[in-house]
Amino acid sequence: MGAVQSSGHNLHQFAWEPAQLERVERIFMKELIEIGGQSVLLIDMIGNIILNCDNGHYDKDIYTIAALASANFAAVSSMAKIVGEQDFSLLFHKGKNENVHFTKIDDDYLLVTIFGSDVALGDLRMRLTGVVRKILLITGQPQNT
Numbered sequence: 001m002g003a004v005q006s007s008g009h010n011l012h013q014f015a016w017e018p019a020q021l022e023r024v025e026r027i028f029m030k031e032l033i034e035i036g037g038q039s040v041l042l043i044d045m046i047g048n049i050i051l052n053c054d055n056g057h058y059d060k061d062i063y064t065i066a067a068l069a070s071a072n073f074a075a076v077s078s079m080a081k082i083v084g085e086q087d088f089s090l091l092f093h094k095g096k097n098e099n100v101h102f103t104k105i106d107d108d109y110l111l112v113t114i115f116g117s118d119v120a121l122g123d124l125r126m127r128l129t130g131v132v133r134k135i136l137l138i139t140g141q142p143q144n145t
Helices: 018-033 062-082 121-139
Strands: 004-007 013-016 037-044 049-054 090-094 098-104 109-116
Touching: 013 018, 018 037, 018 049, 018 121, 037 062, 049 062, 062 090, 062 098, 062 109, 090 121, 098 121, 109 121
Parallel strands: none
Antiparallel strands: 004 013, 037 049, 037 109, 090 098, 098 109
16 A cells, blocks of 8 residues: 655645554544544545545445535635634534534644534544644644644
C-alpha cells in the first residue's frame, strides 16, 4: 500500500503513509466509534475521503456525504468571512436520529463525525479536540492551542 497524496488550498502537500493512517484509524475507533459514533470521515477540503471508520453497521453513501460536507464547510467559511470572522472551525447539524459534527483540522483536512442522539455532544467535542491534537502530532504539523 503506497502513500496517499493530498494537496489543499494553501498548496501544502502531505503524503499519508500507511502506518500513519493505521494510527489515525485506531484513534478514531477508540475515541469516537467506541463511544457510539457511527462513522468518522477524514476528508480533504475538496471532499476526497482519506480515511473512513465506522461501527460496522453504517450503510449510508459516504462519498456523497464527504462531497457535501466539504461544500457545506466551504459555504459556511465564506459566510464567516462576510460576518468578519476568519473562519468557523466547527459545524454541527442536529437531526432527530443522527447528527453530523464537522471539525477543521487544518487548511487541508476536515473531520466529519456522524453520531446518534445517544452520544453527548459535549463529550464528543472534548474527544474531538484530543483527536485533532493527535492527528497533528502524527502528521508533524504545528498545533494551534
